[in-house]
Amino acid sequence: MAGQGGDRMAPTPRRPYTRAMRVVFTRRGVLRGAGRGVPLLLGVAPFGLVVGVIALNRGLSLAETLLMSGVVFAGASQLLALELWRDPPDVLGAAIAALVVNIRMVPLAAALAFWLDSLRGWRLWGSLFLTVDHSFALSVAEHRAGGRDAGFLFGLGVVTWAGWVAATGAGYLLGAVVALPPDHPLFFAATASFVAILVALWRDARRDVPPWIVAAAAALAAQALRLPAPVPLLAGALAGASLAAWRELRARPDAA
Amino acid sequence: MRLDATLAILAMGAVTYLCRAGGYAVLRAVRTPPVLDAVLRNIPAPLFAAYVALALSRQDLAAVIASVACAAVHARWGNFGLSIVAGVAAIAALRLAGM
DSSP states (O other): OOHHHHHHHOOOTTOTHHHHSOOBOOHHHHHHHHHHHHHHHHHHHHHHHHHHHHHHHTTOOHHHHHHHHHHTOOHHHHHHHHHTOOSSOOHHHHHHHHHHHHTTHHHHHHHTHHHHTTOOHHHHHHHHHTOOHHHHHHHHHHHHTTOOBTHHHHHHHHHHHHHHHHHHHHHHHHHTTOOOOTTOGGGHHHHHHHHHHHHHTOOOHHHHHHHHHHHHHHHHHHHHTTOOTTHHHHHHHHHHHHHHHHHHHHHOGGGO | OOHHHHHHHHHHHHHHHIIIIIHHHHHHHSOOOHHHHHHHHTSHHHHHHHHHHHHHHTSOHHHHHHHHHHHHHHHHHOOHHHHHHHHHHHHHHHHHTTO
């Protein structure tokens, strides 16, 4: 889906789209993003259920679990914070867990400048609050396919946020009753959703294979060196992105 | 709700929002060189490639086969829900078959 559109709309380092193409924020875009987010809840739900179950085991109340999902809205950092959770809670430790896992979001939000630069007020700051890996990747794919409605990101984020809060609450409530084994096939939905997103970001073999291989190799190497999470993920992402950027700038020397 | 737990959760929320919004605000105010622009623009796909590689490295061959099935379904139909169901169904079938 992003394939041919990506070829046509491939952004250049000069970001011409921020000037030449008008970005809008419409109710239609919000609804379109929300609609796109609904099937992704299949991937969000198992992860949310797991976070809810672990929150229960760590002694959080249902209200505290829902508050965490509502204000943090970042699964991996919530899981890590819960792993490190103590009684009484360590405020600084929880904040550091959130920082270490979520520092990857700094470039994510900045990379959405093609839409965010045109927004102001609640549309901008709300969209930023709602940005997660899924909504980010799908918004990049939507933009590459020619999408100019920033409401897409917002609608996608709202549905994902609601689904996330509901899933963690459901996991908390079901935690005492249902005991799914850790290797239950349903938990594969989280990996499957990232595989599908990766396919959606595919452009062509020449541009994508080398950086993707470098990203995977760097991440696995960092993991083999027993570097703590999320260092392997960051190492892979930066290595792959650096190679892709270098090849892109080399192909268009006039742009650099 | 306990005060200390609530404070810890709000601290996590504040730090996470700083990562989301602060990074954007800073990078927007400072004019970034083309190299940094290009790196940022190219982060998404390698990030997910690294994520999938790490996730599969901690799972078995059945997970790799199910990922290929999921990718094939997404390449053919481009429907996320269908792709995820296909991936979960594939791994359930492989487990049932004894993998």
